[in-house]
Amino acid sequence: MDTSLEERQVRRVYDLYSPVYDLIFKKIFEPGRSAALRLLAPRPGERVLEVGIGTGLNLPYYPAGVRLVGIDLSEAMLRKARARLATLRMDATLKVMDASAVEFGDDEFDHALATYVISAVPDPVGVLREMRRVTRPGGSLVLLNHFRSENRLVGKLEDAVAPVCTHLGWKSNLPLDPLLYEVGLTPEVTGKVNLLGGWRLVKCVNRK
Ligand SMILES: C[S@@+](CC[C@H](N)C(=O)[O-])C[C@H]1O[C@@H](n2cnc3c(N)ncnc32)[C@H](O)[C@@H]1O
Known part of the structure; x- marks a missing residue:
């Protein structure tokens, strides 16, 4: 059965989720968000690219003075992010953009972040390549995501439900591991977060 995501489908699904996304995902994913921003540790004046920023639930966790660009495929998700941004005093720009074809130059950012995104994009390798390309050498790439379990039984269960999840x-x-290998990234810090430690936090330093 097909378990690949398509851009049109992703846009449609997240446009549909946008009114209820925060209600469903804000609380359960919160511990991971604060941990991801602590790990990214951007300093005032640094430029950060957040890919698949969604409704902007990470915005309150950025330290003051960070210059943020947030991109997403879904205009409806970004509309929520814009409303959230309006309640904060932050230097941030939000744009509709495909994270696998980023319209920024090489090394333009100090760091890049993707929370709960890399398994929701049609082309995870393409997105990670773009995150690497636009991040300066020595900058950090932080990923927070659920990945296939290393436990054989749980992994098989995740394979079994994959067609349903793709629709969602x-x-x-x-x-x-194969994903990072394909993009030439080595994890420097990893951790498990959220409910039952089911989500992984990964930091890679961009060594070009
Ligand atoms: C599960 S949501 C996560 C949102 C947010 N990062 C968070 O932490 O709540 C996944 C987001 O990735 C976006 N997305 C999926 N594919 C994308 C792509 N190729 N480029 C940009 N955004 C994408 C979706 O529109 C959606 O807003």
Whole structure:
């Protein structure tokens, strides 16, 4: 059965989710968000690209003075992010943009962040390549995501439910190690967060 995501489908699914996204995902994913921003640790004046920023639930966790660009495929998700941004005093720009074809030059950012995104994009390798390309050498790439379990039984279960999850807008069985290997990234820090430690936090330093 097909478990690939398509751009049109992703846009449609997240446009549909947008009114209820925060209600469903804000609380359960919160511990991971604060941990991801602590790990990214951007300093005032630094430029950060957040890909698949969605409704902007990470915005309150950025330290003051960070210059943020947030991109997303879904205009409806971004509309929520704009409303959230309006309540904060932040230097941030939000744009509709495909994270696998980023309209920024090489090394333009100090860091890049993707929370709960990399298994929700049609082309995870393409997105990670773009995150690397636009991040300066020595900058950090932080990923927070559910990846296919290393436990054989759980992994098989995640394979079994993959077709259903694809319809819901994410891949349940994206394996982490082959993905990083394909893009030439080595994890420098990893951790487990959220309910039952089911989501992984990964920091890679961009060594070009
Ligand atoms: C599960 S949501 C996560 C949103 C947000 N990062 C968070 O932490 O709540 C996944 C988001 O990725 C976006 N997305 C999926 N594919 C994308 C792509 N190729 N480029 C940009 N955004 C994408 C979706 O529109 C959606 O807003």
